[in-house]
Amino acid sequence: MERSLFCRKNEEICSLLGLEKPFQAKIIYQNMIKGIGSFQEMTSLPKALRERLDNEHGSAFSGTVIRKEEADSTVKLAIRFPDGDIIECVRLSDGSGRYTACLSSQVGCAMGCAFCKTGTMGLVRNLEAGEIVEQFALLSALGEHISHIVFMGMGEALHNFTAALDAVKELHREDGFGISYRKMTISTCGLVPGIRKLTELDIPVRLAVSLVAADDETRSGIMRVNRSYPLSELKAALTSFQRRQDRRLTLEYCMLGGVNTSPESADDLAAFCRGLDVLVNLIPWNPVPELGFRAPDESEISAFCRTLDRLRVSYTFRRPKGQSISSACGQLASESRRKEAH
Numbered sequence: 001m002e003r004s005l006f007c008r009k010n011e012e013i014c015s016l017l018g019l020e021k022p023f024q025a026k027i028i029y030q031n032m033i034k035g036i037g038s039f040q041e042m043t044s045l046p047k048a049l050r051e052r053l054d055n056e057h058g059s060a061f062s063g064t065v066i067r068k069e070e071a072d073s074t075v076k077l078a079i080r081f082p083d084g085d086i087i088e089c090v091r092l093s094d095g096s097g098r099y100t101a102c103l104s105s106q107v108g109c110a111m112g113c114a115f116c117k118t119g120t121m122g123l124v125r126n127l128e129a130g131e132i133v134e135q136f137a138l139l140s141a142l143g144e145h146i147s148h149i150v151f152m153g154m155g156e157a158l159h160n161f162t163a164a165l166d167a168v169k170e171l172h173r174e175d176g177f178g179i180s181y182r183k184m185t186i187s188t189c190g191l192v193p194g195i196r197k198l199t200e201l202d203i204p205v206r207l208a209v210s211l212v213a214a215d216d217e218t219r220s221g222i223m224r225v226n227r228s229y230p231l232s233e234l235k236a237a238l239t240s241f242q243r244r245q246d247r248r249l250t251l252e253y254c255m256l257g258g259v260n261t262s263p264e265s266a267d268d269l270a271a272f273c274r275g276l277d278v279l280v281n282l283i284p285w286n287p288v289p290e291l292g293f294r295a296p297d298e299s300e301i302s303a304f305c306r307t308l309d310r311l312r313v314s315y316t317f318r319r320p321k322g323q324s325i326s327s328a329c330g331q332l333a334s335e336s337r338r339k340e341a342h
C-alpha cells in the first residue's frame with residue numbers, strides 16, 4: 001500500500017481498495033490487527049479479490065520490515081515506508097511475560113538533544129497516525145501479546161501531536177488492538193504547549209518527561225527545548241496535567257557521567273520533584289560513540305542514589321537493555337534514509 005490503511009474509516013478503506021462490500025474492509029482490518037499484511041493470507045475474502053488486491057497493492061501494510069535484530073529478549077525492527085524513509089521500533093520484555101512496544105512518531109527528530117542519536121538526524125518528516133499504528137501491528141506479528149506501549153522511539157510525539165493522538169485512539173479501539181489508555185505512555189522532552197494540549201484532552205494516557213537535568217543552565221546546554229520552555233514553565237505544565245489527570249508522572253533521568261550526577265544535581269532534582277507525584281527513572285546513558293558523553297561509573301551511580309535516598313525522592317534504576325542492537329533509549333536512528341535532515 002502507498003498509504004497506511006490504519007486510522008481510516010471503513011468507507012475510506014473501501015474506496016482506496018475498490019471494495020464493493022463494506023464488510024470486506026472489516027475483514028481486512030481484522031487481519032491487519034493480527035499482523036497479517038498479505039492479502040493472499042486473508043482467506044475469508046474471495047479468491048479473485050485476494051488476487052486482485054495482491055496484484056495491485058502487494059500488502060495491506062504500507063511499511064515493510066527490512067531488518068530484524070534481537071538481543072537480551074529485545075527485538076528491534078527497521079521499517080521502510082514507500083517514500084524510502086526508514087524508522088525503527090522495539091519490542092521490550094520485562095522478563096516476566098510483559099511485553100511493551102516502543103514506537104516512533106517521527107522520522108528523525110527536531111529537538112536536537114545532545115545525548116540522543118535520533119537528535120543527530122534532524123527532523124526528516126512526521127509519521128502519519130497509521131504509520132505509527134503499523135509499527136505496533138508489525139511488532140505484534142512477532143508472536144507475543146504486547147500489553148503496553150511507550151512513545152519513546154524516534155521523534156518527539158508531542159511535536160507530531162495530532163498524528164500521535166490519533167494513533168493512541170486507534171490503538172485503544174475496542175474492535176481493534178484494545179490497548180487501555182492507562183497502558184500507553186507518551187514521552188516528551190518537555191514541550192510545554194504539547195503538555196498543555198494533552199492536559200485539555202480527556203484521554204488518561206500516562207506522561208513521561210525526559211528531564212535529564214533539573215537546573216536550567218545544565219538542561220539548556222544539552223536540551224535545546226529548555227531554552228524555550230525552562231524548568232519553571234515545565235513544572236507549571238506538569239502540575240496542571242497532574243491536577244487534571246491525577247496520574248503519577250515519570251521523570252526519565254538519563255545519567256551522563258560528570259554532567260548530571262553530582263550531589264547538587266540530586267538536590268536540584270529533589271527540588272523539581274517537590275509538589276509533584278513522580279517516579280524518577282534513572283537510566284545510565286547508553287553509549288553512542290559520536291556524541292561525546294560518557295556513561296556514569298558505578299561509584300557515581302551509587303553516590304547519586306544515596307543522595308536521592310536521603311532526600312526521599314522515589315526512583316527506580318534500570319540498566320538499559322538491547323544496547324548491543326542499539327535499541328536502548330536514545331540509540332535509535334535509521335542508518336539509511338532517503339531524505340537529508342533539515
Ligand code: SF4
Binds near residue numbers: 111
Ligand atoms: S531525546 Fe527524544 S526529543 Fe530529544 S532528540 Fe532524542 S528523540 Fe528527540
